[in-house]
Amino acid sequence: MSYTTRKDLFEKIETHRSRPLIAYVTSIRPNFSGQMAGDSVDYIIKQIQSIPTTQREIDFLIISNGGDPITALRIISLLRERFDKISVLLPYVAYSAATILSLGADEIIMHPYSNLGPVDPQLTVSRQSDNGQASQLQFSSEDIRNYIDFVKSDVGITDQEHLISAFNALAKEVGPLPIGSSKRSQQLSLSSSIKMLETHMEDKSKAAEIAKALNSSYYHHGYAVGRSEAKSIGLNIVFPDPELETLMWNVWCDYSNEMKCGSEFNIVTAIMTNPTVITWLNSATTINLPVNTPPPIAQNIIGNIAQQSATITPQPPIQIKELVATIESPRSAMAIHTTFSITYWRDANMALSFNATQYSEGWKIV
Incomplete structure (x- = not known):
């Protein structure tokens, strides 16, 4: 339950795969999850610099509930500058921005218990009720689109005047600027996903199709896209052999124990x-x-x-x-x-x- 234990596992993975490994993990502990963020980039660069220039392939292991999509773009960009082939290893969860990062890999090696997730961005708006109570509203652009679709298709409102009234009610509840921000965030997420896929896919229409599926085809941000489903939408998913599968799972178990992911923080x-x-x-x-x-x-x-x-x-x-995030390899942590x-x-x-x-x-x- 420490870096010392994981270092041994990392070395075994590197020997098994004949290439260096970098691991980036943020806590997924309930009530105390970490986020992928820009402050990690400098330390990932240090990890890259520690790898001999003769090595042209890299394994990047990630476990995260997500975070900043720009950080995902930056990490893949750095790896592309240095390596000819990128493999992402997923022992467990890789949601949101971690999914976007995974899309930039030539191959995604998924453990049977691992999953990707939708990339529709979530926004949180602080509000104050009539009685002065503060609260937070979390939503995505898909929620807004489905609200309008519900008004039109399910309720049956089609005339412009009533549609405007329905939109005004939405704007009053959420706020006009957050609505615009949600659309902008969705466009960023979609374009980021496409860019990630286009770093290794020549078929641009297929890249756009996969990105759109992950951006708007699922009805919950926490939907778990398992490896078979990920493969079915066109991603290059690789199933690990038994030895690698065991090593990947042991890495996750050690992180989970140290970060106490099995118990809610209180x-x-x-x-x-x-x-x-x-x-x-x-x-x-x-x-x-x-x-x-x-x-x-x-x-x-x-x-x-x-x-x-x-x-x-x-x-x-x-x-x-409490441990929030780590960037590790056999060389440093x-x-x-x-x-x-x-x-x-x-x-x-x-x-x-x-x-x-x-x-x-x-x-x-x-």
């Missing part, structure tokens, strides 16, 4: 399971009352004792560190963590309270 749970906090909670003074003490009297007694004896004293802060510095205390009523400060120090050498 800061209260993280605090309550921290050994320092557990020790402190167990040392708290207990108040022993007769079993038959009436609840109102018991509450008064506890409140009086708490007010007389309890002082609100913050405990020394604890540090909770970089990682980015998010740290929560948490001060905690008991209120006068003995309830546990805390204050958390979240920060990151950026990419660091492992």
